[in-house]
Amino acid sequence: MKTSKSRILKIFQKEILHIIRGRMVPLLVVAPILQMLVFGYVVTTEIKHISIMVVDRSLSSYSRLLISKFSNVEYFDLKSVSNDKNDIQTALTKGDVKCVLSIPEDFEEKIKKGEKTSLQFITDGSNSNVGSAAINYGSIIIYNFSKEIFSDKMRQFGNIIGHIPDITIEERIWFNPELRSTDTMIPGIIGLILIIVTMVVASLSLVKEKEYGNIEQLIVTPIKPYELLLGKIxxxxxxxxxxxxxxxxxxxLMFHVPFRGNILLLLALSLLAIFVNLGVGTLISTISSTQQQAMISAMFFMLPNMLLSGFIFPIKNMPQIIQYITYIMPLRYYVSILRGIFLKGLTFMELLPEVTALFIYALVVSILALKKFKKTVG
Amino acid sequence: MNTVSVKNLTKFYNKQKALDDISFDINTGEIFGIVGPDGAGKTTLLRILTGILEKTSGKISIMNFDIDKDCEKIKYHTGYMSQKFNLYPTLTVEENIKFFAGIFGVSQQEYNDRGEYLLNLTGLANFKTRQAKDLSGGMKQKLALISTLIHKPDVLILDEPTLGVDPVSRRDFWQILQEFSQKGTSIIVSTSYMDEAELCNKIILLFEGRIIIQGNPVEVKKIDSIVLELSSIVGTQHAVSLENIIETIKPFVVDLSFKGEKIRVILKKDGKEAFTKEFGKLFHINEISPSIEDVFMRAMQK
Incomplete structure (x- = not known):
């Protein structure tokens, strides 16, 4: 047993030296942080600052009030106000604005008379995400505006008809009250980066031994496959x-992401995810004979994991069949665990389903990897 | 004592026969040469002896351990150096040696004694802290050799160790091998250099997976052929074209090759008289002792 431990240690030392001499330390430690910055700042699923033009043909106090509602929110950037209907066409076609609010001439008149009036809201559908977001935000503003006018009127008659019931929704979003996408992004990034530094790099390093013929030199020594694998990973x-x-x-520190859970639990469960990644990495190394092959195989594993884990796109929005497929993506469970610990402060027991799934995954993959590795090595 | 014993070894790759009924014994301290053209099965044979490849049938024992039962024990007694340089390029000379010492469980005391000795013997002592990737070809070979010798193997297996190494380094390398063989290490070495074959105690010629000649270099050369060296007589050399000469000589000889301005021919034992009679006027004819190369060329023609 003593010699076995010392052999694992020898392989470990060699690998560490290789990582340091190969100048991989900055790559493995600094690059992940850079990656986090990119994701944190760039990949944001919220849409803000949609450029808007208002065509105001009413030119009244009501229309000005409505325009001010649009210019006072961060969702819209009011680019211009015009009173010519023909401007709509040019502005949308040239792409100056993403949406146009058109206020009819008789806007104020009809409101004062208590008649029904309608506004036109035109969006550029070529970017459907922005388009639907604009309609959502726009209708909320207009709805609130209309409700304001309604309650103003009602107040005038309040003395006559008594109290008017009013039901309002008090929105409360728990765990991430501002719906900041960075808060959900950053925990997910840990999952992604772990795949890169453990699965991809480890499988490359294993294949390298094969590619350079080092494995052959090790087979003729008394080292056992599991010792070699353990020392390497x-x-x-x-x-x-x-x-x-x-x-x-x-x-x-940088994105003010809340951390409500237990760091030790996070590390323990991350270890589980690392085992899954290393197991898959080892399997990849056994079916690849060059580093290039390994890299491509790793991509094949990584991409669906990224897309189908709920890391970027919510699983609930996927077609049913695809939702079933997400169950075989180990990253799905790890991302849930990460978000649970970061944002909700969940405990081990509350995460049990995800932990169980990940544990089974780790167990199966590790056993398969060791078996397959034994075969290729010895 | 037999350190290595191989009996009726065969190896198939799928249906393709790679080794056919190979048998030989190697004694303590013997240098055993495996010679043959590319694709003859040299590397396959060595890889089976080291346990990298599995044989199809036959019996192999090394240091009295059966390779089927005690492959793991055999590994402590053998050292293997493959054709490709396969140490760790980013590790230094010393780290590479220590790595293999550690894998074989060589104690610190043993390492100190043997490591220093090997480094001095190979002249690598001054390059201890240099990374393996910065060594010259000859030095890389020596480092690989030290790494396979650090655990004191009884049997050293080398696959074309001097391929692509300069002549001076090659001579150094063989001196080291001879030193170890004198100390009792059995050495199995495959080579395509015929001058190296002459340095072995025993050689086999592999051809298409079979042993076609076996023995020590002196024995092997006692064959039923004679070798003649022909140099042209002044005046005739321009009269007859080279192609013509070759065409007329060919039916009489087993093999023909050129050596500088001379032509070397191998004849059957009884063929000299007829040959002299026919071509005595065209050439100066000199009988020379056959080299191993001649022997092999003759053997492969059969």
């Missing part, structure tokens, strides 16, 4: 855990 387990801590701290 141990450094990447450590680097993976360091990265988890780094990104967590950086996310809290």
């Amino acid at each position: 141990l450094p990447y387990i450590i680097i993976g855990l360091i990265d988890v801590v780094f990104i967590t701290v950086a996310g809290i």
Whole structure:
């Protein structure tokens, strides 16, 4: 047993030296942080500052009041106000604005008379996300505006008809009250980066031994396959855990992401995810004979995991069949765990379903990997 | 004592026969040469002996351990250096040696003694802290050799160790091998250099997976052929074209090759008289002792 441990240690030392001499430390520690910055700042699913033009043919106090509602929110950027209907065509076609609010001539007149009036809201549908967001925000503003006028009128008659019941929705979003997408993004990024530094890098490093013929030199020594595998992947387990801590701290400091859970629980469950990644990485290394092949296979694993884990796109919005497929994506469980710990402060028991799924995944993949690795090595 | 014993070894790759009924024994301290053209099965044979490949049938024992039962024990007694340089390029000379010492469980005390000795012997002592990737070809080979010798193997297996190494380094390398063989290490070495074959105690010629000649280099050369060296007589050399000469000589000889301005021919034992009679006027004819290369060329023609 003593010699076995010392052999694992030898492989471990060699791998660490290789990582340091190969100048991979900045790559494995700094690059993840940069990646987090990119995702944190760029990949935001909220849409704000939609450019808007208002065609105001009413030129009344009511129309000005309505325009002010649009110019006072961060969802819209009021680009211009015109009173010519023909401007709509040019502005939308040239792409100066994404949407246009058109106020009819008789707007104020009809409101004062208590008659029904309608506004025209035109959006550029070529970017459907922006278009539907604009309609959503726009209708909320107009609805509120109309409700204001309604209650003003009612107040005037309040003395005559008594109290008017009014039901309002008090919106409360828990765990991420401002619906900031960075808050949900950053925990997910940990999952993604772990895949890169553990699965991709470890499988490349294993394939390298094969590509350069080092494996052959090791087969003729008394080393056992599991000793070799353990010694090789141990450094990447450590680097993976360091990265988890780094990104967590950086996310809290730079993006003010809340961290409500237990850091030790996070690390323990991250270890589980690392095992899944390393298992898959090992399997990839056994079916690849060059680093290029390994890289491509790793991409095949990574991409669906990214898209189908709920990391970027909510699983609830996917077609039913695709939703079933998401169950075989290990990242799905890990992302739920990460968000649960970060945003909701969930405990081990509350995360049990995800943990169980991830644990089974880790177990199966590790056993398969060791078996397959034994076959290729010896 | 037999350190290595191989009996009726065969190897198939799918249906393709790679090795056919190979048998040989190697004694303590012997240098055993495996010679043959590319694709003859040299590397396959060595890879089976080291346990990298599995044989199809036959019996192999190394240091009295059966390779089927005690493959793991055998590994402590053998050292293998493959054709490709396969140490770790980013590790230094010393780190590479220590790595393999660690894998074999060599104690610190043993390492100190043996490591220093090997480094001095190979002249790598001054390059201990240099990364393996910055070594010259000859030095890389020596480093690989040290790494396979650090655990004191009884049997050293080398697959074309001097391929692409300069002549001076090659000579150094062989001196080291001879030193170890004198100390009792059995060495199995495959080579395509015929001058290296002459340095072995025993050689086999592999051709298409079969042993076609086996013995020590002196024995092997006692064959039923004679080798003649022909140099042209001044005046005739321009009269007859080279193609013509070759065409007329060919039916009489087993093999023909050029060496500088001379032509080397291998004849059957009884063929000299007839040959001299026919071509005595065209050439100066000199009988020379056959080299191993001649022996092999002759053997492969059969």
